[in-house]
Every structure is written in structure tokens, then in C-alpha cells.
Amino acid sequence: MPETVAPSSLRDTLDALSAKHRLRQLKTISDVHRPEITMRGKRIVDFSNNDYLGFAQNPILIEAASEALKTYGVGSAASRLISGTLDIHTQLEHEVAQWKQTPSALVFNSGYQANVGILSALASRHDWIASDKLNHASLIDGGLLSRAHFERYPHLDTERLEALLEKAPKDAQKFIVSDTVFSMDGDIAPLKTLYELSERYDAWLILDEAHATGVFGSQHRSGLWETTGLGHRNRVIQMGTFSKALGSFGAYVAASKDVIDTLIQFSRSFIYSTALPPSVIAANRAAIGLVNANASYTSKLWDNVRTLQALVADSDLMLEIQSPIIPVFVGDEPHALAATQHLLDAGFYVQAIRPPTVPEGTARLRVTLSAAHSEAQIAALVKELQALHLIISEN
Numbered sequence: 001m002p003e004t005v006a007p008s009s010l011r012d013t014l015d016a017l018s019a020k021h022r023l024r025q026l027k028t029i030s031d032v033h034r035p036e037i038t039m040r041g042k043r044i045v046d047f048s049n050n051d052y053l054g055f056a057q058n059p060i061l062i063e064a065a066s067e068a069l070k071t072y073g074v075g076s077a078a079s080r081l082i083s084g085t086l087d088i089h090t091q092l093e094h095e096v097a098q099w100k101q102t103p104s105a106l107v108f109n110s111g112y113q114a115n116v117g118i119l120s121a122l123a124s125r126h127d128w129i130a131s132d133k134l135n136h137a138s139l140i141d142g143g144l145l146s147r148a149h150f151e152r153y154p155h156l157d158t159e160r161l162e163a164l165l166e167k168a169p170k171d172a173q174k175f176i177v178s179d180t181v182f183s184m185d186g187d188i189a190p191l192k193t194l195y196e197l198s199e200r201y202d203a204w205l206i207l208d209e210a211h212a213t214g215v216f217g218s219q220h221r222s223g224l225w226e227t228t229g230l231g232h233r234n235r236v237i238q239m240g241t242f243s244k245a246l247g248s249f250g251a252y253v254a255a256s257k258d259v260i261d262t263l264i265q266f267s268r269s270f271i272y273s274t275a276l277p278p279s280v281i282a283a284n285r286a287a288i289g290l291v292n293a294n295a296s297y298t299s300k301l302w303d304n305v306r307t308l309q310a311l312v313a314d315s316d317l318m319l320e321i322q323s324p325i326i327p328v329f330v331g332d333e334p335h336a337l338a339a340t341q342h343l344l345d346a347g348f349y350v351q352a353i354r355p356p357t358v359p360e361g362t363a364r365l366r367v368t369l370s371a372a373h374s375e376a377q378i379a380a381l382v383k384e385l386q387a388l389h390l391i392i393s394e395n
């Protein structure tokens with residue numbers, strides 16, 4: 001619980017959050033045919049999910065999942081090390097390794113569990129971790145769980161990172177940890193520089209490709225690392241998820257065989273959890289097959305990104321667009337909530353992201369694009385964002 005509130009009861013804590021416009025609330029949606037959804041009885045266009053390729057409702061994935069459901073049943077019945085490793089789990093891991101061009105791969109039950117599992121298995125109390133300040137919460141939690149010394153360097157600041165590496169204890173194992181595409185800012189990490197630093201300072205490089213998998217890549221759309229052309233490197237550990245562009249659920253780690261074998265021994269979030277259900281595994285295999293064989297989904301997504309870029313260039317909106325994740329900064333929590341409500345009234349769902357998910361003073365709308373959006377939907381959203389922009393700057 002945050003130390004800024006001194007609760008005499010749970011209700012006081014909740015009321016304090018509410019007074020600061022920070023209370024989180026679940027919003028139920030129904031009749032989902034993305035990008036259209038129904039919320040509070042109103043049909044709206046969703047610009048808030050991570051289903052970048054529209055795979056969550058892709059008929060090929062649905063068919064693969066249904067077949068597996070009929071063949072294997074609903075559950076995997078045990079953890080992977082007991083008797084939960086089905087032939088399709090192993091096949092998926094082979095396919096991930098091939099796709100990511102690494103010697104080995106391991107499937108985790110979620111991105112959160114993978115990140116908690118990697119750092120806590122590989123790093124110990126005597127080790128040293130440097131993590132970008134805007135990395136995903138799961139990487140921070142993994143670092144804390146490992147009990148290693150944990151440094152956070154300013155966002156994308158590789159000079160500062162190098163200064164920290166310079167002072168790191170010589171006998172510690174060192175880890176550099178970064179998202180490749182940042183989940184709330186949509187900007188991208190300088191992978192080549194991070195890799196050079198990892199070489200120079202004999203550090204592991206752990207990369208989180210959650211928002212890059214299926215979105216970036218020079219040939220196979222396997223993530224941002226692919227665009228470096230560096231291929232497999234022994235000190236690089238890539239993780240990514242099946243839950244965003246790949247439309248399904250779960251996560252992978254792609255790395256050397258020694259890293260993967262070590263995770264199987266020591267990664268508690270892998271060991272002590274039931275294996276993902278067969279239908280999910282089948283959907284994940286179908287998603288990789290589809291994105292690897294067919295560039296059209298990812299191309300359509302990037303067409304939409306370029307459409308938005310062009311519309312924004314012709315407007316007075318000042319937006320940095322480097323990926324399908326576009327932050328629209330509004331400053332404080334009340335403005336962010338009011339902006340979300342305004343867009344909802346206009347027929348668009350764009351989520352307000354507030355501290356502590358993002359740093360103080362950087363409350364924002366997080367717009368995400370998908371291959372499923374039409375040009376007309378994107379143009380209509382830009383019009384509303386412009387109207388909003390005026391409302392916010394006048395207040």
C-alpha cells in the first residue's frame with residue numbers, strides 16, 4: 001500500500017485515492033467485435049487494447065483453439081514439470097525458438113510471470129541490476145524478488161547507464177533490463193547501444209518484447225531485436241508475450257539453452273503453476289504461424305500508424321508516433337479522466353493512464369492502433385483529439 005496514505009481503514013484509503021482522482025475502476029464491455037465494443041449500453045470504437053493485429057478474434061486462431069479443445073480438453077491438468085507438458089507445448093517452444101532464431105525457448109503462463117521468473121531465477125542477492133525507469137512493473141517486481149542490488153536509470157539514458165555500470169561491483173553478475181517498446185510511451189529502446197554496453201561490461205541483457213512481438217522485425221515480425229541484425233547472442237535474453245499482437249495469452253523466453261535450462265530449474269513462477277491450457281497453446285502456435293507467413297496483418301497495422309501520423313502532421317496536435325502506442329499528454333488526473341469521458345461521449349474508448357502507472361505529472365491518454373481500425377475511424381478520432389486539445393489548453 002502506498003506510504004502517502006495513512007489508512008485507519010481500507011475505506012479511508014479508497015476515499016483518499018478517489019479524492020486524488022486515482023481510484024481504479026473496472027469497466028465492463030460486451031458484444032465485442034473489435035474495434036467495436038459496447039460499454040454502458042453504448043456502441044463505441046475501442047482505441048485502448050493491445051490486440052494490434054486483430055488476432056484476438058481471428059477465425060484461424062479460433063479454429064485452432066477449438067480443435068485443441070476437442071482433442072485435449074479444457075485443462076493441462078498439471079504443472080509443466082509434473083505431467084503438464086503436452087506435445088503441443090514442446091512444439092510451440094520449438095516454433096518460438098525458430099521464429100526468434102535462438103537455440104532454445106520456454107513458454108510461461110503470462111508476461112508478468114515470465115518477468116518475475118527470469119530475474120528471480122538468474123540474479124541473486126550478490127548481483128546487480130540496472131533497469132530503465134519506465135520499464136514494465138513486472139520487471140521491477142522480478143528485480144525486487146531476486147534481492148539483487150537494483151538501480152533505475154533515467155529513461156533511455158545510456159550515458160547514465162554506462163556511468164552506473166562503471167561503478168558496479170566487479171564480482172557481481174550484472175543485468176541490463178529494458179522494454180524494447182515502452183508500454184505507456186510507445187517509444188523504443190536503443191538496442192544496439194544497450195548490447196554494446198552489455199558486451200563491454202560483461203552484463204546480461206534482458207529485453208521485454210511484449211509490445212514489439214508481431215509488430216516490429218525486418219523479415220519475420222518477431223520483435224525489435226530482429227531489426228538489429230545481431231541474431232542470437234549468448235548474453236541476450238528476450239522475452240515477449242502472446243497476449244498483445246498475437247491476440248492470445250501467455251509468454252515466451254527465447255535464449256541460449258543454458259539460460260532456458262536454468263529457468264526450468266529455478267524459476268518459481270514456471271515451476272509452481274499449472275501449464276497453459278491446450279486451446280491457448282494452439283492459438284499461440286496459429287498466431288506465430290500466421291504472422292510469420294503473412295506480412296499483411298503487420299503491414300495493415302503500420303498503414304494505420306502512417307495514416308495517423310499524416311493526420312496529426314496536418315493538425316495542431318503535438319504527438320510523437322514511433323509505434324502503435326501513442327501517448328497524448330494531458331498533465332493531471334482530473335484532465336485525463338475528463339478527456340476519457342469526453343471521448344466516450346463522442347464514441348471512442350481511450351484509456352486515461354494515471355500515476356502510479358506513469359510518473360507524477362504525466363497523466364495521459366493512451367491511444368493504441370490496430371490493424372482492425374479503418375481510416376475513417378482514425379480520422380474521426382483525430383478530430384475529437386483536436387477538440388479535446390483545445391478544451392484542455394483553455395483550462
Ligand SMILES: *Cc1c(COP(=O)(O)O)cnc(C)c1O
Nearest residue numbers: 110111112136183208210241243
Ligand atoms: C503487458 C506487459 C507484460 C505482461 O504481460 P502479460 O502477458 O499481460 O502478463 C510484461 N511486459 C510488458 C512490457 C508489458 O507491456
